[in-house]
Amino acid sequence: MQRNPQLNENGELQHLLSIEGLPRDVLVRILDTAESFAGVTEREVKKVPLLRGKSVFNLFFEPSTRTRTTFEIAAKRLSADVINLNIAASSQTKGESLLDTVANLSAMQADIFIVRHSASGAPFLIARHVKLHEHVINAGDGRHAHPTQGLLDLFTIRHYKKDFSALTVAIVGDILHSRVARSLIHGLTILGVPEVRAIGPQTLLPTGVKALGVRVFHDMREGLRGADVVVMLRLQNERMRGALLPSAQEFNKHYGLTGDKLSAAKPDAIVMHPGPMNRGVEIDSGVADGPHSVILPQVTFGIAVRMAVMSMVAGA
């Protein structure tokens, strides 16, 4: 059997490329480690010396503010040196290949590559070619995976709901284009969540979504009934090709989260969103800023989760 490209021969996390295929104990260990790091982020001195002397390269071939910034903060809180590369404005536009870019950074003594790329699988390609002491973390590849976002979603759910074994989680909106949804669905399945629902119009649900073990709903109220966790996804206008939707207004009418639709979920349901939000499209301001929303805690937890992943791969 071929070895999982994310694990070393001792079963330790060597790269983080996708949640899919991660053993349950590794997934739980990441969440537990993040829990310890959450303590560090609440202190006066928000820094530990673990990655002192290591270099973390933020390699973003696609624009991102939140993910890149939280990776940068996480690396700095681990005492690593962080180098941000604005690839869109550099070598790639001059025709350098992806592997040549990485080889050059490797020659500059990189330890961790944080990679975001519009092509699915790009971080896997890099991971296959880096040296043994170099580690790759996928910060989002095409429509494929966004494992640290999935992990921080899982961390958030565990923080508020404690236990995964009796939960109903509803994921709403543009699942077709969402690497966040795909990573989260795999994570929820690995952790034994009994009911994962995908809610959206047929045109925004990937074919074969049922094969991931989710129940599909086209009616939002029906899909939200009794849910413990509601995950709203951003309507990804920049990824839309062709006419998948009549209009954003039409989408909002059927699938935008309002207080009224949310009342179908459990009274203590939490509402999540990976950001950036389109207020008035997939989520109303009343809900985004309301008592069920845990959208800003998600961002804070994201730092602890990324500290956990970086310290685990760099120590493997």
Place this chain on the structure above:
Amino acid sequence: MSTRLPDAEKACEQLERELRPLVSAKTAMVGLYTGGAWLAERLHAVLGIEAPLGLMDIAFYRDDYAARGLKHDPKRTRIPFDVNGAELLLVDDVLYSGRTVRAAMNELFDYGRPSSIRLVVLADRGGRELPICAQHCGAKVQVPAGQRLRLKRGDDGRLALALEAEHAA
């Protein structure tokens, strides 16, 4: 070859007698996971220390991370009092190389500047690799090569010292 180990409960009582005259309004205690936390829970209660007990996992401050990576399941450090100006009692179960204590002091200083730190250990097995010593030590123990000394806590809460093979998990 069998080594007679000191009675952990008796050693604990001796530490209690030694520490009692030192306790003041500025005294605070921090126990190191896992054995040191058990001992600290005991001492903190019997000594009636006012500041809530701090518990610390030094996983993020270890000096062997580069060689051994991150320890499995690190616990969350919780220091629920102001370290600045505190007279700290730092509690661990077994003092050996001194590296854990070095890491613990580094972590403590990221919380503030204590007015003093005294090291309290249940057992000292020698073998120091750093210039660190315990001000309060319940017992001195000779440990045979290839073995390590660990504190255990029974279901009834009783503490006991035990030897085990060095590479046991």
